[in-house]
Amino acid sequence: MRSYFLIICAAAILASCEDKKTPSQNSTLAEPEVKETVQPDTVTRDNTKVEKVLEAEKKTPEREGPAIVQEEFIPFMMKYHxxxxxxxxxxKTRFGNIDVELYRDTPLHxxxxxxxxxxxxxxGTFFHRVADGFVIQGGNSDTPDTNKKRFKIGDYLIPSEFDAGHKHVRGALSAAKYAEQNVSKASSPYEFFIVQSERGAHHLDNDHTVFGRVISGMDVVDRINKVPVDQSEWPLTNIHIEMEVLE
Incomplete structure (x- = not known):
């Protein structure tokens, strides 16, 4: 049975393509117990051991938690760009390959x-939402592995890049966005969609960021767009995805 969280991720009305964000959990540490004063150790110490401890303290500790946090996202991604x-x-899908070109004027996306x-x-993720005559949306799954990957990568948003001016024409590659508390229309880092409609989806212009286009395989997009789906537009048979960078 698919979890409630993932069904919410997949379901969206035709006016939007959304990704449900899971809030991070905060934890607090209790104050340490105050114990009686310990007298200084007067035993002669091994200086080699002391030097090793001091050297270890100078090293930057490895980050515990996600690889990317919101505060570091822009410099991190601009450097990566x-x-x-x-x-x-x-x-790559069982229906064939879809090749996309990424726009350089949307550097963060x-x-x-x-x-x-x-x-x-x-x-290992799927095209998990198929809206007939509208879009196919990918980047999620109903397996625990996807949630583990998201936790490891980070919980952040991508600022919109509408200034580039790209529109939701047929074949546009665009970013899904979180549904709640997202006045800035920032993008989800994980889910994307491809416009299948011949007319495009221009009601999404300046609501979602277009950051690429299909250059080969629109026939594959069309075939995926016709698969049977359930009431949440999730395909009855999962459409697995694999990806590779070409150049």
């Missing part, structure tokens, strides 16, 4: 998508 020239990604592909996030 500058260091990676790859611009094409192949989305481009870098984030490449980061996800290079870190194998999308492998």
């Amino acid at each position: 500058e260091e990676h020239d790859e611009n094409r990604v192949r989305i 481009r870098a984030n998508f490449l980061y996800m592909v290079n870190n194998d996030y999308y492998d």
